[in-house]
Amino acid sequence: MCKILPMVLVILIPSFAFAGGDYDEPFSLRLPPAFVRFTEVSTMGGETAANRFSSAINPAALDWVDLPCEHGVVIAPYYSLILFDQGTKIHITGESLTLDMGKWGVVQPTVSQVRSNRAANRQGLFFDYDVDSAQVQWGKRFDNWAIGMNFNFAKAQVIYTGQAGPASIRAVGNAESYRFRLGGLYQPAEKWLAGLVLEYGCQPYRSVTRTTIPLLPPMVQTSHDDGTQQQYIIRPAVSYEYAPLSTVFLDYQYGVYWNHDRRLRDGRVTVGVDHQVLQWLFVRTGVGLDNRGNASWTAGASLHFSKWGSFDIGYQYDPLPELRREFGRSHVLQATLGVRF
16 A cells, blocks of 8 residues: 555646635745745755755755765756746756765755846736855764755846836846755654754845836936845655655745745645656655645656766746746746766
């Protein structure tokens, strides 16, 4: 029965997706929780904090399983494409290096670049999104438990241009993001694994909106908004290995995001399965439900084509309901190449 249930989930989970309530908070407050998710790469076991494999979610997983290579080095370039129904596309490229330092644990620096295609949103404004980020994470295992830490820095610019009736609008926002993440893993019994991720982030921002009204002479109005946005995220999870290298998991994420006058609370439950079909082929799927009734699902596969390399592909349906008001439903495609030395 334990082996049949995961295969049933693989078949049925994609049929559960439906749309719930929209988010009514300002866009500047809705973008950070979406940014946290679409910059995390979904690979084998990567969608849960109770993860035995190296992932971008729980840094404690870095040292849980020995790297299957001679020198303990893995290079992993990746690419993600976010497609919105309204026409906006966001391209994410990244480069990750994993290094096994023996008794000192495992360290993993990563850099990524985020670029948009400047398409018009549902309000008729053109959207430019430009982010460069760098992070480093470390993990160390001690028998049946492990700890990990992560620091992420990102520099972002958001530009809105377009017409609002006869007036032309140009809004430019700049922000720096600092995120600190602490992760833990614990094996309470054979085949069981519990994980916990705690995160704090702060984002100083500055924005200038310039509105030009076509009069003789033109009337120009300029407004400024400066401040700091902060966030707390907690993510407990549990997984069960029902067969070698095959797991089912339950993951919960709760985040609070706030600035000087507004607050957003975002809760999300995810359940899924990673299943080994062949010695070299793994498939995965999962479904997520947020606290406003928005559901999404994911599917993917990992191909281990040789002892020195693997290739991951993944798809996510509507994982970013926070941005639906401006851009419509979202679709995320991901690909990761892992080269081991």
